[in-house]
Amino acid sequence: MIDPIALWTVIILLGAGSFAMRFFFLGLIGDRPLPPWILRHLRYTAVAVLPGLVAPLAIWPEATGGDVDAPRLAAAVVTLGIGLLTRNVVLSICLGAATLYGGLYLLG
Numbered sequence: 001m002i003d004p005i006a007l008w009t010v011i012i013l014l015g016a017g018s019f020a021m022r023f024f025f026l027g028l029i030g031d032r033p034l035p036p037w038i039l040r041h042l043r044y045t046a047v048a049v050l051p052g053l054v055a056p057l058a059i060w061p062e063a064t065g066g067d068v069d070a071p072r073l074a075a076a077v078v079t080l081g082i083g084l085l086t087r088n089v090v091l092s093i094c095l096g097a098a099t100l101y102g103g104l105y106l107l108g
Contacts, residue, residue: 071103
């Protein structure tokens with residue numbers, strides 16, 4: 001069991017750090033326009049974060065104990081391909097999900 005003092009110290013420090021990061025952008029510079037070079041970099045944040053969240057789920061899925069799984073890889077490839085071809089996020093997500101569930105149904 002973890003010491004309650006250590007637990008609450010970590011919780012308070014993480015909360016303060018999280019608040020400080022948000023306050024820097026929203027509180028200090030939230031009412032001023034950002035320079036164009038910062039806006040250019042912030043535009044790609046979602047493009048950088050989403051693959052980092054999805055790639056481990058497709059390559060090392062927890063459902064298979066970390067083994068590569070054909071339906072999940074196929075769903076990732078279909079989602080990426082449809083997204084690149086059509087630039088339609090909703091269509092790519094729907095077809096990727098259909099591929100995943102279809103592959104799981106057919107391959108077990």
